[in-house]
Amino acid sequence: MARKNVIPVFVPHAGCPHACVFCNQRRISGASEPATAETVRRAAEGWRGGPCDLAFYGGSFTALPDERQEELLGAAQPFLSLHPGNALRLSTRPDAVDDAVIGRLLQYGVKTVELGVQSMDGRVLTLSERGNTPEDAERAAGLVKDAGLALILQMMTGLPGDTPDTSRYTARKLIDLKPDGVRIYPTVVVRDTALWDMYRRGAYREHTVEDAVSLCAALVPMFQAAGIPVIRLGLNPTEELSAGGAAAGAYHPALGELVFRRIYLERARALLRGAGAFGRTVTLGVPRGRLSLMTGQRRSNIRVLMREFRLERLDVRESENAEIVILDIEKHG
Numbered sequence: 495m496a497r498k499n500v501i502p503v504f505v506p507h508a509g510c511p512h513a514c515v516f517c518n519q520r521r522i523s524g525a526s527e528p529a530t531a532e533t534v535r536r537a538a539e540g541w542r543g544g545p546c547d548l549a550f551y552g553g554s555f556t557a558l559p560d561e562r563q564e565e566l567l568g569a570a571q572p573f574l575s576l577h578p579g580n581a582l583r584l585s586t587r588p589d590a591v592d593d594a595v596i597g598r599l600l601q602y603g604v605k606t607v608e609l610g611v612q613s614m615d616g617r618v619l620t621l622s623e624r625g626n627t628p629e630d631a632e633r634a635a636g637l638v639k640d641a642g643l644a645l646i647l648q649m650m651t652g653l654p655g656d657t658p659d660t661s662r663y664t665a666r667k668l669i670d671l672k673p674d675g676v677r678i679y680p681t682v683v684v685r686d687t688a689l690w691d692m693y694r695r696g697a698y699r700e701h702t703v704e705d706a707v708s709l710c711a712a713l714v715p716m717f718q719a720a721g722i723p724v725i726r727l728g729l730n731p732t733e734e735l736s737a738g739g740a741a742a743g744a745y746h747p748a749l750g751e752l753v754f755r756r757i758y759l760e761r762a763r764a765l766l767r768g769a770g771a772f773g774r775t776v777t778l779g780v781p782r783g784r785l786s787l788m789t790g791q792r793r794s795n796i797r798v799l800m801r802e803f804r805l806e807r808l809d810v811r812e813s814e815n816a817e818i819v820i821l822d823i824e825k826h827g
């Protein structure tokens with residue numbers, strides 16, 4: 495799926511009939527007032543030419559009262575006429591999608607639906623007070639795809655009751671639903687949420703940045719192998735979250751970068767092991783523009799590999815290959 499410019503319109507908590515333990519949409523989106531037709535019109539003024547999506551994020555759009563949905567979608571219609579490539583997208587809950595909803599989305603030119611699946615493990619969903627089931631996700635994903643709409647699935651890691659195994663299970667089930675892309679959101683303990691209370695009384699162990707990085711470094715390759723792009727890793731940083739709104743958990747403004755550095759480290763490790771590189775001088779080739787992912791922050795990946803494989807020297811340079819490769823390996827001296 496080609497990346498397009500996106501103008502976000504946040505509808506914090508709007509339409510949501512539930513209170514998932516981890517959610518405080520007002521803090522996560524940085525917006526405080528519910529979106530109105532005027533909000534949509536003002537957001538659309540941000541269009542700078544070229545194909546662009548106007549995206550309703552942050553709530554459960556299709557759980558809004560019908561007339562609110564129509565007000566917001568109607569206000570977006572002039573935006574659609576600005577360019578033939580302009581489209582609407584929105585995020586919602588799997589249990590707020592049915593035939594009538596899909597019919598409305600098609601009528602108003604919505605092209606992409608993002609479903610907050612979060613987990614395909616029923617127990618994890620229950621403990622997170624999600625209020626929907628894995629079957630809801632399967633049914634909603636089927637309706638979205640049957641209607642010819644693009645489907646993006648969102649999953650979380652580190653929810654109450656979650657383990658690396660349940661996350662891998664969720665990833666496999668998401669792959670089976672054949673989405674056009676996925677977003678992975680490791681759990682952040684946001685202030686003023688039920689999860690924050692659970693965390694403070696010891697009923698929830700935080701999913702640390704390191705937990706999230708090592709787990710996502712295993713999940714991302716699963717999606718990549720299935721040809722499914724991972725279009726987001728971790729919450730978008732906001733001033734409020736960075737200023738303490740994120741009380742604990744996997745909040746890091748560059749989480750995606752940390753995950754990809756780890757993936758490169760693991761791939762290089764496997765290559766060096768397979769090549770019996772212990773004690774040698776090695777040159778690795780990495781795809782163009784990926785040098786910093788391979789070397790890591792302040793060459794941390796290089797230091798780890800040098801130490802683990804007792805390498806004489808490890809050089810890294812860009813190559814035309816799409817994957818990391820060993821360009822040269824020689825015994826020192």
Ligand code: SF4
Nearest residue numbers: 510512513514517553
């Ligand atoms: S369904 Fe979405 S908006 Fe509603 S409480 Fe859960 S995470 Fe928040």
